[in-house]
Structure formats: structure tokens, C-alpha cells
Amino acid sequence: MNVETTQPVITVNNLVTYYGDQKILDDVSLTVNAGEIMVIMGGSGSGKSTLLRYLLGLHSIDGGEICLFGKDISRLSTREWMEMRKKIGVSFQGGALFNSMNVGENVRMPLREHTQLDENTMKIMSRMKLEVVNLAGYEHLMPAQLSGGMVKRAALARAIVMDPSILFFDEPSAGLDPVVAADLDNLILRIREAMKVSIVVVTHELDSAFKIADRITVLDRGRILMVGTVDEVRHSDNPRIRNLLTRTSEDEPVDADEYLQRLTEGAMRN
Amino acid sequence: MTFPVEDKQGFSVVILNGEVDLNNSPDARKVILTCLKKMKHVMVDLSNVEYIDSSGVASLVEGFQYARTNNLEFGLIGVSEAAMSVLRLARLDQVFKIYASLEDRLENGS
Ligand SMILES: Nc1ncnc2c1ncn2[C@@H]1O[C@H](COP(=O)(O)OP(=O)(O)OP(=O)(O)O)[C@@H](O)[C@H]1O
Ligand SMILES: [Mg+2]
Numbered sequence: 001m002n003v004e005t006t007q008p009v010i011t012v013n014n015l016v017t018y019y020g021d022q023k024i025l026d027d028v029s030l031t032v033n034a035g036e037i038m039v040i041m042g043g044s045g046s047g048k049s050t051l052l053r054y055l056l057g058l059h060s061i062d063g064g065e066i067c068l069f070g071k072d073i074s075r076l077s078t079r080e081w082m083e084m085r086k087k088i089g090v091s092f093q094g095g096a097l098f099n100s101m102n103v104g105e106n107v108r109m110p111l112r113e114h115t116q117l118d119e120n121t122m123k124i125m126s127r128m129k130l131e132v133v134n135l136a137g138y139e140h141l142m143p144a145q146l147s148g149g150m151v152k153r154a155a156l157a158r159a160i161v162m163d164p165s166i167l168f169f170d171e172p173s174a175g176l177d178p179v180v181a182a183d184l185d186n187l188i189l190r191i192r193e194a195m196k197v198s199i200v201v202v203t204h205e206l207d208s209a210f211k212i213a214d215r216i217t218v219l220d221r222g223r224i225l226m227v228g229t230v231d232e233v234r235h236s237d238n239p240r241i242r243n244l245l246t247r248t249s250e251d252e253p254v255d256a257d258e259y260l261q262r263l264t265e266g267a268m269r270n
Numbered sequence: 271m272t273f274p275v276e277d278k279q280g281f282s283v284v285i286l287n288g289e290v291d292l293n294n295s296p297d298a299r300k301v302i303l304t305c306l307k308k309m310k311h312v313m314v315d316l317s318n319v320e321y322i323d324s325s326g327v328a329s330l331v332e333g334f335q336y337a338r339t340n341n342l343e344f345g346l347i348g349v350s351e352a353a354m355s356v357l358r359l360a361r362l363d364q365v366f367k368i369y370a371s372l373e374d375r376l377e378n379g380s
Contacts (some may be wrong), residue, residue: 086292115292117325121299124328128360162292163323194359 009034009069009166009198010055016063017054024050026222028064032166037192037199039209041233042219043244048202049093051219052168055200056090057081068166086114089164091155093171093202097143103130104139107158114162129157133187149180153187160191167191170202178207185211206245210234218244273301279376281343282310287318290326299329306336306344313372317348327356334366343380347371 010032017025025047032038040048054061057073066073068084076084089110097106107126111117117125130136133153143151152172159167172188173181185208192199203209209216209230216233218225220240226233233241276283282305286298305312314330316322330346337344345367349357357363369375 115325116296117292118296118299120332121295121325121328124331125324128324128328128331128362131360161324190359194355 007034007070008032008067009036010038010200011067011070012051012055012064013067014064015051015054015061015066017050017059018062019050024222025054028219028222028224030217030224030227032198032200034165034198035192035196036214037188037201037212039213039216040200040202040219041204041206041209041216041244042225043221044204045221046219047222048219049170052090052092052170052200052202056088056168057085082114086162087165089159089162089167089197091152091159091167091169091172093174097151097154097158099143102140102142103135103146103154106143106154107139107161109158110162126157126161129161130154132160132191133157149176149184152176152184156184156187156191160195160197163195164197167197167199169199171204172201173203173205173208181205181208182211184208188212272297275301275305277310278372280311281313281372282308283313283315283347283372285315285318286322286326289320290322292323292325295323295325295329298326299332302329302333303336306333306340306342309340309342311343312337313345313347313369313375315347315372316350316353319350319353322353322356324356327360327362330366331362343367345369345375345380347375 008031012028012030015025015028016023028051040051042048053059055066060074073081098109104126107129108122111122111125127136127139130139133156135150135153135157138150146154159169169188172184176184188199188201189212191197201212213230215227215229217227218233218241225240226236226238236242273287274285276285284301284305290298302312302314312333334344347369348371349368354363357366367380
């Protein structure tokens with residue numbers, strides 16, 4: 001058996017972040033190894049998308065450190081960051097294609113932004129990736145002419161157009177019917193296999209998480225509840241994780257005074 | 271940096287090596303298209319390639335299409351497993367003419 005020494009591609013140590021004076025991520029630590037699919041799970045508002053935004057260096061952190069490819073991203077020069085950014089593919093929550101551009105131009109965007117490749121090369125590259133996501137022949141359509149599943153796939157094609165080493169994917173299957181969602185899961189697995197890319201996927205969908213994950217990070221109100229394999233998470237007896245898995249929203253105790261106040265504020269005119 | 275070309279048995283053999291990526295795939299493209307524009311049959315030798323990205327593969331695709339429209343032969347030799355998986359993802363393994371070596375092409379025909 002061939003034992004590989006896997007150096008983490010992503011290392012997050014004790015990350016703390018704030019939006020204004022609200023602490024959003026609190027002491028978050030995790031690693032993602034080369035070629036690994038790490039799924040981030042957690043309730044709405046737990047900080048999943050925020051974590052991706054910080055991993056992408058979109059905001060400066062308030063504590064801890066984030067290393068990509070072994071380098072502390074807060075210490076990179078603009079130039080070094082631009083080089084690193086070429087190796088990172090992203091598909092944000094909501095797909096976020098540019099509505100004013102057709103599908104082909106959307107997929108080519110990162111190439112235009114980061115390379116000086118020949119126009120023919122860019123065309124062929126974007127079409128290759130549209131083939132991969134099964135959107136061959138759709139390059140001239142506008143985003144508004146696509147179904148939800150097609151938008152996600154086009155966004156995925158754009159995210160992998162530069163052959164990234166790291167792929168961030170926020171909510172790939174949200175809002176899709178189960179068959180389409182399962183197709184997308186298979187596609188993610190196929191891409192990992194062929195491109196040896198490390199993938200961080202944020203998802204609410206348990207089926208999807210269990211199918212694609214090597215390991216799962218469970219976030220809860222900005223803190224890490226657990227990092228483990230699919231089996232470890234599945235069999236966890238932590239009540240908050242069980243809650244998430246069985247999707248019973250936990251019963252927060254109701255403070256009657258506060259609740260009534262919230263409902264009636266400004267509405268009680270005599 | 272550029273890539274060497276050897277003329278052998280009626281073919282221009284373009285020898286790619288190392289990592290073919292965004293930085294040097296334009297060179298690979300230029301070398302391949304230059305040979306084809308001289309109306310040479312082209313074999314691209316990938317046996318010394320450690321990694322080839324999609325921009326490199328796109329250059330091969332463009333070369334192949336150019337060759338076809340000009341009735342020239344275009345093939346790949348010594349395709350490594352790593353390169354093959356990149357081709358397979360976009361099903362290009364079914365498109366290119368792929369040979370073990372130039373000898374393989376000469377012995378078994380196109
Ligand atoms: N730009 C922002 N400014 C201020 N607060 C923000 C901003 N973005 C997110 N937040 C807050 O940060 C917290 C975490 O939000 P985040 O979007 O990371 O959640 P999430 O886990 O991705 O949720 P969902 O599953 O609904 O997408 C929330 O309380 C949210 O209100
Ligand atoms: Mg989110």
C-alpha cells in the first residue's frame with residue numbers, strides 16, 4: 001500500500017472574525033488535505049459562507065491564521081496573492097453568473113481576468129469545461145434562459161476553468177430537485193477524481209454531504225462542533241449534531257415578554 | 271522557453287516536457303501551429319510531461335482541428351496516466367489519435 005504524506009492544502013488555526021461588533025467565527029480550526037472533499041455543514045447563519053469568504057481572503061481576519069498551500073495569506077504581497085488566486089476556483093451561494101453576459105463569456109471571465117491566453121485557447125478551454133458539466137452547446141444562452149440546475153453547472157464550469165487546486169462551492173444543490181442534485185454530486189466527485197482538486201463544499205443537504213464528503217466540519221453559531229469522517233458525524237451522539245441530522249429545529253425557550261415586545265413594537269397605538 | 275521539434279519519418283515530433291500550464295502553453299501552441307502551417311504532419315510527444323492543464327490540452331485541440339481542416343495528420347504519443355485523466359474528463363480521449371510511440375504509429379498505421 002502506498003502511503004502518501006498529505007500536506008494540508010488549507011490550514012485554519014483559531015480563526016476569529018467579526019462583522020462590526022458581532023463575533024461571527026469563534027476559534028475555528030480545520031485542515032483540508034490535497035485531493036480531499038471537506039463538507040461544511042451547519043444551520044442557517046452558523047457562519048459557513050462567512051468561512052468561505054475569509055478563506056478567499058475577502059476580508060482581513062481578527063484573530064488566528066489562514067494558510068493556503070502552506071502560506072499565511074495575510075502575509076502575501078498583492079502579486080503573490082494574485083498568483084495564488086489563480087489556483088482557487090469559486091462558486092458562491094446563488095450561482096452568481098453575470099446576467100449581462102452569455103454562458104460562454106461567464107465561463108471565460110476568470111481567464112480574461114487572470115491570463116493573456118489566445119482567444120482561441122480561451123474559447124476551447126471554456127467549451128471543454130461546458131462539456132464536462134454537460135452544457136455543451138449552451139454557451140450563447142443568457143443566464144436568465146437557464147434552469148436553476150443549469151446555472152449551478154455553469155457556475156461550476158466557471159469555477160474549474162483555470163484547473164484550480166482548490167475549489168470552493170457554496171450550496172451547490174440548494175433549491176434543486178433531488179435527481180438534479182444527485183447529478184451535481186456525481187459531477188463534483190468526477191471532477192475531484194480527474195483534476196485531483198481539493199474541494200470545500202458548503203451544503204445543507206445531508207444526502208449530498210454524506211455522498212461526497214471525505215470529512216465533514218459541523219459549524220454551530222460560529223464555532224466548530226465537530227470535524228470528522230462521514231461515519232463519525234453520522235454516529236455522533238452530540239445532541240446538537242443529532243438535531244442537525246434529524247432536522248428537528250431545536251426548541252429555543254420562549255421568553256414571553258421579549259417575544260410579545262418584538263411582535264408588537266410600534267404597533268400598539270391608542 | 272520553447273519546446274523542441276524533431277523531424278522523423280515524415281513527421282514533426284513536438285516534444286512537450288515538464289509542466290505544461292498557463293505560463294508555457296502559449297509556447298506549445300505556437301510550436302505546434304508553426305509546424306502545421308509548414309504543412310507538416312505532427313506527433314506531439316507527451317511522455318516527458320509531468321502535468322498538462324486545460325490550456326495545454328486546448329492547444330492540442332486547436333492543433334488537431336487545424337490539421338484536420340488541412341488534411342494533415344495529428345497524433346499524441348506517450349500520453350501519461352495523469353494527462354489521460356485530464357483528457358478523459360472532457361471525453362477527449364475518444365477524439366485524439368493516441369499512440370504508444372512513433373514506432374507504434376509507423377507499424378500499425380493511422
Ligand atoms: N456582510 C455581512 N455583514 C454583517 N453580518 C453578516 C454579513 N454576512 C453575514 N453576516 C452575518 O454572519 C452570520 C453568518 O452568516 P453566513 O452567511 O456565514 O451564514 P451561513 O451559515 O452561510 O447561512 P446559510 O446557511 O443561511 O447560507 C449571520 O449572523 C449573518 O447575519
Ligand atoms: Mg451561506
